Amino acid sequence: MSVITIERKVLEKNDEIARQNRALLAEHRILAFNLVSSPGAGKTSIVERTLEHLGKSLKVGVIEGDVQTDFDAQRVARYRVPVIQIVTNGGCHLEAQLVQDALLQMSLPGLDVLIIENVGNLVCPANYDLGEAFKVVVLSTTEGDDKPLKYPSMFRNASVLLVNKIDLIPYVNCNLSALKSNALQINPHLQVFETSCTTNAGISDWCGWLRKKGAHRS
Amino acid sequence: MHELSIAQGILDIIGQYVPEGRAEEVRAVRVRVGQMSGVVADSLEFCFSAIVNGTALNQARLDIEEIPLRSQCSSCGKEFAVDTMCFSCPFCGSLDVAVTSGTELQVVDIELADNPAGAS
Numbered sequence: 001m002s003v004i005t006i007e008r009k010v011l012e013k014n015d016e017i018a019r020q021n022r023a024l025l026a027e028h029r030i031l032a033f034n035l036v037s038s039p040g041a042g043k044t045s046i047v048e049r050t051l052e053h054l055g056k057s058l059k060v061g062v063i064e065g066d067v068q069t070d071f072d073a074q075r076v077a078r079y080r081v082p083v084i085q086i087v088t089n090g091g092c093h094l095e096a097q098l099v100q101d102a103l104l105q106m107s108l109p110g111l112d113v114l115i116i117e118n119v120g121n122l123v124c125p126a127n128y129d130l131g132e133a134f135k136v137v138v139l140s141t142t143e144g145d146d147k148p149l150k151y152p153s154m155f156r157n158a159s160v161l162l163v164n165k166i167d168l169i170p171y172v173n174c175n176l177s178a179l180k181s182n183a184l185q186i187n188p189h190l191q192v193f194e195t196s197c198t199t200n201a202g203i204s205d206w207c208g209w210l211r212k213k214g215a216h217r218s
Numbered sequence: 219m220h221e222l223s224i225a226q227g228i229l230d231i232i233g234q235y236v237p238e239g240r241a242e243e244v245r246a247v248r249v250r251v252g253q254m255s256g257v258v259a260d261s262l263e264f265c266f267s268a269i270v271n272g273t274a275l276n277q278a279r280l281d282i283e284e285i286p287l288r289s290q291c292s293s294c295g296k297e298f299a300v301d302t303m304c305f306s307c308p309f310c311g312s313l314d315v316a317v318t319s320g321t322e323l324q325v326v327d328i329e330l331a332d333n334p335a336g337a338s
Contacts, residue, residue, distance in 0.1 A: 001245070002332060004235050006325045010227045010249070090219055124220040126258040127323070152303045153256050158319075185304050188313035 014128055014168035017096035021131025024103060025114065030061075030071045031214045032114040034094075036154060037138035038147075039130060042164040046138055047115055049152045051079040058112040064100045065094040065119045065162040068122050072117065084108055093124035096131060102201040112214055113173030133213075134159035142172050144181035147185050155186040160193070162206060167196040222325070224257055225265040241274035244327040246281050248253040253287040264271070278328075283321050287320030 025032050037043050047062060048102045054060055061082040064072040072168040073085035083101040086094060099116060116132060124148065126135075137158040139147055142165055152163065155161070160184050169176060176194070183190055195202035232247055247266070251257050259282045264279040287300040291307035294316040298307065299321070306313050 002330050003327050004330065005327045006231065006235055008231055008325050010231065010325060012325045013227070013230075050289075091223075102315070123256060149303060153254050156254070156305070185306070188305065191226055 007164055007210065011127065011129075014017070018129035019101055021096055021100050021103060024108070025131060025133075026098075028108045028111065028120045029054065030108060030111045030114050031133045031210075032116060032130075033160075033210075034116045034125070034132040034135045035138065036118045036122070036135055036158070037120060037124045037140075037164075038122045038143060038190060041120070041138045041143065042118050042197055043138050043139040044075055046162060046164065046195065047072075047117055047201060048079070049195075049197050049200060049203045050115065050207055050210070051076070052091040053203055054113065054211065055079060055081065058211065059110055060113045060151075061106055061108075061111045063099060063106075063114065063116045065098070065117055067091065067119055068156065088119060092121050093128050094118050094130055095128055099130045106112060108198060113210070122147070122151040122154050126151075126157050132167040133162060135160060136160040138162045138164050139179070139183070141168050141174040141176070142181075144173070145175045147174045148179070152186045153181050155190065158187065160191045160206075160209075163194045165196060165198075166194045166201055221257060222263040222269070223270045223319070224262060225269055225280075228266065228280075228325055229269060231319050232275075232328055235328060236275075236330075239244060242277065243330040243332075244275055244278040244283060244328055245331050247278050248281045248283065248326040248328070249286055250322045250324045250326055252320040255323040259284055269281045277331075283326070285319050288318050289290045289315040290318045291315050294324050 035043050062076045063084050065086045066072055067088050070085040071165050073083050076083045084105050086102055116130055135158040137154055191204040193202050251259055256279045263280050270276050270278055289300050291312050293312035294310040298310045305315050307315055
C-alpha cells in the first residue's frame with residue numbers, strides 16, 4: 001500500500017469564493033448578512049418589514065434563495081429595491097458561487113445593505129460561508145423552544161437571533177424564556193430580538209441595531 | 219442533507235492527487251469529520267459509495283475519523299469536551315469559550331494498492 005497525503009478542506013473552494021465575495025462587498029462598503037431559518041419561519045416577511053423600515057434611509061439590495069419559484073423575488077420587488085432570485089433546483093443551501101453569480105448581476109455602487117435570504121433549512125446553510133458579515137437566524141415561536149438544542153450549528157454560527165411570530169405566543173406551546181436560554185447556551189454572544197411581522201413588534205429595535213452596524217462598517 | 223455534494227467535493231479533491239491511470243488502485247480515502255461539521259458520517263459514507271459505484275474508483279472505501287467537539291475557556295484557559303452542546307466552561311462557568319476542534323471537514327490522504335490496476 002502507498003499513501004498520498006492530501007490534507008485539504010472539502011469546502012476550500014467555497015471558502016475561497018466567499019473570500020472574494022467578502023472583498024467585493026468591502027470594496028463597495030456594503031453590509032451583507034445571511035438570513036437563515038427553517039422553511040416558514042418568516043424570513044421573507046422579515047425582509048419585507050426591514051425594507052419598509054430602512055428603505056427610506058438606506059439603500060438595500062436583496063438576494064433571494066429558493067429551491068424553486070421566484071415568488072420571494074416578486075414579493076420583494078414590490079418595494080422597488082434591487083433583487084436577484086437564485087433558484088437552486090433542489091439544492092438545500094446557497095453556496096458562495098451562486099451568490100457571486102448574483103452579485104455580478106446586481107448594481108452594487110450605492111448599496112448600503114445586502115440581505116441574502118438563504119434556502120429554508122436549519123442544517124446545511126450553517127456550514128457554507130457566502131462572504132457575509134454575519135448570519136441572522138430566524139426562529140418562530142410555532143417551531144418550539146427546543147430548536148436551538150436540536151440544530152446547534154446554526155445557532156452557534158449566527159450573530160443575531162430573531163424570535164419571530166411573537167404575537168402567536170398565547171396560542172402555541174412555546175416557552176419564550178426557555179427558547180432564549182437554549183439559544184444562549186449554544187451561543188452566549190447572540191443578539192436576540194423578539195419580532196412579529198404582523199404587529200411589527202420588535203422590528204424597529206432590530207432595524208435600529210442593523211442601522212448601527214451599517215454605520216460602523218466604514 | 220448535503221452529504222451528496224460533500225461526497226462530490228471529496229471526489230473533486232482526490233481527483234487532483236490520484237496518479238494518472240491509477241484510480242482503480244485507490245483502496246481508501248481518509249477524511250476527518252467534526253462533530254459540528256454539519257455532516258452525518260453514515261450519510262456521507264453512503265453517498266460516497268453511491269457516486270463511486272461503477273467508476274474507476276469503485277474499490278475506494280471512505281474511512282471517516284470523527285472528531286469530537288472540544289473547546290477552550292478564554293478565562294481560565296482549560297480545555298474541555300462539549301458533550302451536551304453546552305458552551306460554558308465546566309471549570310469556571312465562563313461563557314467565553316472558543317471551539318478548538320470538532321468543525322473539521324477535511325480530506326486527509328488516499329491509500330493505493332501497490333499492485334497494478336485490475337490485478338487482485
